[in-house]
Amino acid sequence: MKEQTLVKKTLIGAYGMKIADKLKEDLQDMSNEPAPDELENKKLAMWPTTWWQQFIVLLQRGVKERKHESFSGLNIAEVLIVAVLSGLLWWKIDISHLQDQIGLLFFTSGFWGFYPLFQAIFTFPRERMMLEKERSSGTYRLSSYFISRITADLPMELILPTVFITITYWMAGLKPTATNFFHTLFVLLFSVLVSQGLGLALGAMVMDLKSATILGSVIMLTFFLAGGYYIQHVPPFIAWIKYMSISHHTYKLLLGSQYKPNETYPCGDHMKTCLIGDFQGIKSVGLNGQVVSAVALAIMLVMYRLIAYLALMRIG
Template identity: 65%
Template structure:
């Protein structure tokens, strides 16, 4: 993969004159208009005693917001935390479910597949894989998001050009980094996030707090980049918390929100004149953004803290009196002026085929997780436990049948817990990435799911194989190839079932602490019902063994070692049938086919549950 990327990079440099320019004009300009947008959520209030006294109340997050943004304009949404900025941005991006009222139109049409493919959405948190380099991150994104009308070489050229245009050339071979891995700076990470969206040359670009946590110089650089993008005929909308005065005067339009109410929407350079006209002026020269934030918090010169609510009400009333009707009139006028974007039917549901998505996601996943899958710590703990078990059960014989049976049950227990807890972390850790990429229509859920499951298999199967090779012969189990490979097959099948259970629990709960607790309880239940600890199980709970992974694994491991006609020394000059041994008698040495079928049903069933659980993640439409 690295060689392929180097080749593509060299080809890109040799064809540099053909490389796309991300600052060129938008292919399909988009006029965005939103009218009377209202969003409500239900909040449950519990009574003093809970239960009967619980009530649900409705809270309005957005309260009738109307406006428009034309191609070539950059709209900045200002307001304190909780004012509704991000909620409105999410609504404009077609990603908000629930009780959304009013209309959001793109060139006079509602949200569609065509619009999704023509829109870039940059979230506040930079959701990126920490162990991929800048080049790899953008290259894999290009392979997934750009259509098949372009070759892989042309997609690589797009990625290279985005790197160049966004000033990322110096760090293009550096890893992204994360909380525990040193990588590129915060500003560079933000530009990579923007670059991922710019690959598709979107006509509408939405950004949530693109300058959050950055110094003023870096913030200036990013907003200047966005201004250039808007100058190319794009429609740019962003939320921003507290811009400097230099940044503020770059915005074509400003929307000021307070508790979901619009207080101003209009030209950025006209905002101070508007508030002066209604009696609100700063006493000293100050950053307009700071003044607007004071107003949205209800703080005005000469007003006491008790008057905060009245200031907000006064500003909201002034907006309705002075601006609301004019803005609605502007929105109505826009309807007759817009030109339609490309028809939805001209866009296929996906940019690439299922197989392309699968292979790219598999390569990306292996590259990102190889440090974790092949970590020395994980290999070391398995090898240490294997040698310890081999020494404890060193060359056990049929005369010590109890010991051999105990080893086989240890197999089923250890290789039930280990893969389960490895797999539980899979989907909760990737939830934000899955939500981000699926919301932009990057790939099918099925291609992601299969690439994730198959990508983890090599290490999931290599470690138990090493474990069996070490312990099997050290413990003196039957050395014939048939017995060894049957034991290995059963254990690997059990590992894949345990992995499926971990995937299902992680996908269903999506909370690591809750999922690990639930996984522990389930596996302990399976072990207790496995047939080793308790021989006389009460009838009302005996059914648990039929859903126990440990029970079927233990049974099949016993059948891989022993047959019903074998005997073992059970006393001086006395031999007893193996199947009469208490722990073996409880499980039985018959119905091998049913045991295998039960594990195969679990193998498929747990993964199906995981897939169905993932369907609720990431896509509101």
């Protein structure tokens, strides 16, 4: 009996000296660790709604706001007047006036390079204060805001150029086939999205309307001059600019939508014909390499929007 009592006291003493303190520490650590349900609740507290819910709400808000800006009477009147005026100036030109035809194509690439850029360049600077306030309060993720914004802009930015090319194309007398028309339309809409992306990137990086506008003007004017219509013999040390030019790649694709290298056009008296591919205004740009220009525009389409997103991360 005495031995049992002695063993019991020994065990109690050993517990108090070596185990009790360690067990208390372990229990304290366990009490400080959040439970799985608590972790999930904290996660939900940070983002009270899912990404998809945020995207839908922001998309609906963006469409309501943008439709009044994009389809204002002034914007519609501007596009309609330019479209009708272009159709009248290039009224029913045929292949015998090849220089005039390619002039129309280059004008189209230039006008729809500048127009969407300056529509998009104001997007983020105007919304900066709202974005900072809503992001600081944890209302939504930056990615849901950005994706909803560019998605809401898509139909707004594509309707007006579609109206423009529909009017001008048939008035000007370009190739009257559905294949050529839709090819031209697709190239134009593709170019519009790229120019819009450049505007978004500039607006997000600069965030000052005046500075962004000046920078956008300089960049687009450089692209326009390097497009291949005005300057056909660019010095080698600066010729690389054309490969970065939205106007150059758009102009090349528009030429490809109307002409093939082996086609001919009247080039003199007595029914003489020449190859379209040898016409100086086309030869300097070339009708080959259409896929390369399409890929270049596709890279710009993604790259400019990625730059815009990364720039927005500075403020949210």
